[in-house]
Amino acid sequence: MTVAIDRATGKRRGDRTPRPGLGRRLKNGYQRHWYAYAMIAPVVIVLGVLVLYPLAYGFYLTLTDADSLNSARTIGVNEIEATYKFVGLDNYADILWGETAYDRFWSHFLWTVVWTAACVTLHYCIGLGLALLLNQKLRGRTFYRLILVLPWAVPTFVTVFGWRFMLADSGIINSALEALHLPAPQWLEDTFWQRFAAIMVNTWCGVPFMMVSLLGGLQSIDSSLYEAAEMDGASAWQRFRHVTLPGLRAVSSTVVLLGVIWTFNQFAIIFLLFGNTAPDAQILVTWAYQLGFGQQPREFAQSAAYGILLLAVLIVFTSFYRRWLNRDEQQLAI
Amino acid sequence: MTTTTVTPAAGPAAPDAAPTATGPRRRRGRGAALASHGVLTVASLIALFPIAWLVFLSLGPDKDDYLHPGRIWSKMTFENYSFVLSETNFWHWLQSSLVVSLGTTVIGVMVAATTGYAVSRMRFPGYRKLMWVLLLTQMFPIAVLIVPMYQILSELRLIDSYLGLVLVYCSTAVPYCAWLLKGYFDTIPFEIDEAGRVDGLSPFGTFFRLILPLARPGLAVAAFYSFITAFGEVAFASTFLLSDTKYTFAVGLQSFVSEHDAQRNLMAATAVLIAIPVSAFFYLVQRNLVTGLTAGGTKG
Numbered sequence: 363m364t365v366a367i368d369r370a371t372g373k374r375r376g377d378r379t380p381r382p383g384l385g386r387r388l389k390n391g392y393q394r395h396w397y398a399y400a401m402i403a404p405v406v407i408v409l410g411v412l413v414l415y416p417l418a419y420g421f422y423l424t425l426t427d428a429d430s431l432n433s434a435r436t437i438g439v440n441e442i443e444a445t446y447k448f449v450g451l452d453n454y455a456d457i458l459w460g461e462t463a464y465d466r467f468w469s470h471f472l473w474t475v476v477w478t479a480a481c482v483t484l485h486y487c488i489g490l491g492l493a494l495l496l497n498q499k500l501r502g503r504t505f506y507r508l509i510l511v512l513p514w515a516v517p518t519f520v521t522v523f524g525w526r527f528m529l530a531d532s533g534i535i536n537s538a539l540e541a542l543h544l545p546a547p548q549w550l551e552d553t554f555w556q557r558f559a560a561i562m563v564n565t566w567c568g569v570p571f572m573m574v575s576l577l578g579g580l581q582s583i584d585s586s587l588y589e590a591a592e593m594d595g596a597s598a599w600q601r602f603r604h605v606t607l608p609g610l611r612a613v614s615s616t617v618v619l620l621g622v623i624w625t626f627n628q629f630a631i632i633f634l635l636f637g638n639t640a641p642d643a644q645i646l647v648t649w650a651y652q653l654g655f656g657q658q659p660r661e662f663a664q665s666a667a668y669g670i671l672l673l674a675v676l677i678v679f680t681s682f683y684r685r686w687l688n689r690d691e692q693q694l695a696i
Numbered sequence: 697m698t699t700t701t702v703t704p705a706a707g708p709a710a711p712d713a714a715p716t717a718t719g720p721r722r723r724r725g726r727g728a729a730l731a732s733h734g735v736l737t738v739a740s741l742i743a744l745f746p747i748a749w750l751v752f753l754s755l756g757p758d759k760d761d762y763l764h765p766g767r768i769w770s771k772m773t774f775e776n777y778s779f780v781l782s783e784t785n786f787w788h789w790l791q792s793s794l795v796v797s798l799g800t801t802v803i804g805v806m807v808a809a810t811t812g813y814a815v816s817r818m819r820f821p822g823y824r825k826l827m828w829v830l831l832l833t834q835m836f837p838i839a840v841l842i843v844p845m846y847q848i849l850s851e852l853r854l855i856d857s858y859l860g861l862v863l864v865y866c867s868t869a870v871p872y873c874a875w876l877l878k879g880y881f882d883t884i885p886f887e888i889d890e891a892g893r894v895d896g897l898s899p900f901g902t903f904f905r906l907i908l909p910l911a912r913p914g915l916a917v918a919a920f921y922s923f924i925t926a927f928g929e930v931a932f933a934s935t936f937l938l939s940d941t942k943y944t945f946a947v948g949l950q951s952f953v954s955e956h957d958a959q960r961n962l963m964a965a966t967a968v969l970i971a972i973p974v975s976a977f978f979y980l981v982q983r984n985l986v987t988g989l990t991a992g993g994t995k996g
Contacts, residue, residue: 395821397899401814402826404807405874412867413833413841420844433847492739495732502733509740511982515975516747517928519946520967524750527762527960534749534765566746574982627837630930634950650839655846655935662843669839676835 424453424667430660453667474626474645477561482621484565489572497580514570522634525563556636556643564631572617579613580606615687619680626676646672747971754964762960776965786966788941789948792858796944797926799862804869804922805915812877813903817889833871838931841867846935856938864932869922876921880914881907920981927974945970
């Protein structure tokens, strides 16, 4: 249950707050808590109503066999009562170990892991490379920066359609490849190329965020560190390895975590790029959506169970990630 | 003890982060700068091309022009734009998008502001749990909430209504804004609070009279970010909006391909019309946005 309390602020707090905090807490700590609770009340209420209640309800649904045929619904003036029944953990067992579980869950799971790893690695490496280039004293770097941010500035649902035009069978990309006498893959039909195209489009969309965040990180590194390193005869690579990378650590750990979460949950790109046409290129999120809303009858219970499993994967990942970061930090402290 | 001058030139992607003005360094700098310009130009072209292509295609009058881009040059026209603006539901979609996004923004920021302040300044029992929940809700896949939300909203008859969608968006916008605002409040010196207390203000008074006016840039970032997220959201909007006059842009744009038998030229024109104001707005605030995002994250 670690929370995101960063070293930086932790230290700052350690310097400032405890003293006045302690003193006041002794005097009127009771009152202070009262204020705090009044201030967080709106969010707690909203989260309770909009997140916890649906979450609990969704979890309950996963224990039933609800689909669109047996749920409560209104047809014209007739109201039909819900008739789904409780089936315990059957949905989970079916998804994880049932017949054809590999096709329905594990293949998508593996593809989701590959997708997340590939996209985040590409985002980070390209973003860092561009950030390093932009961090130099270079003529026209503001101009480059403005253009490079463009994929982030335009809403994803707009740019994905641009990509769809380009990736179409006789679209510009294949025309160009043919003109160069290279094979022209069927980007939107063939499974491998669908996956390739999805990663490509997502990389295109995601690099600007990484680039801009890392550029911010680079600019906050104290330049005297570089001077000192140079005095000591460090090569450019050594400066990069021992000054730049450690200096980027706080920003990197945050953006990588955000990147993993966002990419893992990335819905719009795959959904808009392929619609319902590519069962094998669906990551778990879009696959769960398709079960719940992209087919008839709508498998509500199964879809919700996928959702809970996804959440579980993310929670496990995040806790490990934080523990790993913290362990690293302790080593640094020693 | 390698000399600084020789090795770096061969060094891979490690350009000079701290350029100095020594002689040999400057000479090597010119080659490196040229390479940097080359890489940046290529990257800029890649970033620019899909969007430029979309703009170009939107000028072709026929729906299959995207397959024969060469023909567009000779018959370029703005017909698509006038058609989209006068004959389609464009203005309805604009209205829905604005209502839903602005609704989410206003509610999200208003509800989250006090909490951001509380978690930034006060340590109370349950603090860690609250922060954990705020972080947790940010990793909710849409798949977790979409089914129960659909069921609940249909029971409340809020499917196909703006209010329903705003409520759904608030489930992500509120915790996110609280998180973001906490990051911003952390950057406001604690002394200001103390000064307020000394002058006899209650914590609420301190917050509303002193901190909130100072936090305007932070509030703007949170508002802007909620707006953009709600504006670009696809999954919930596609599922919860049923009538085509209530579609947001994210849903309306998809309807060109299915309903109007793939009128791609109109789709491209609509896409450009949507993209221009949004990206213009984005450029106005992007610098603040990035600072806000990373501050909220790293100082969480």
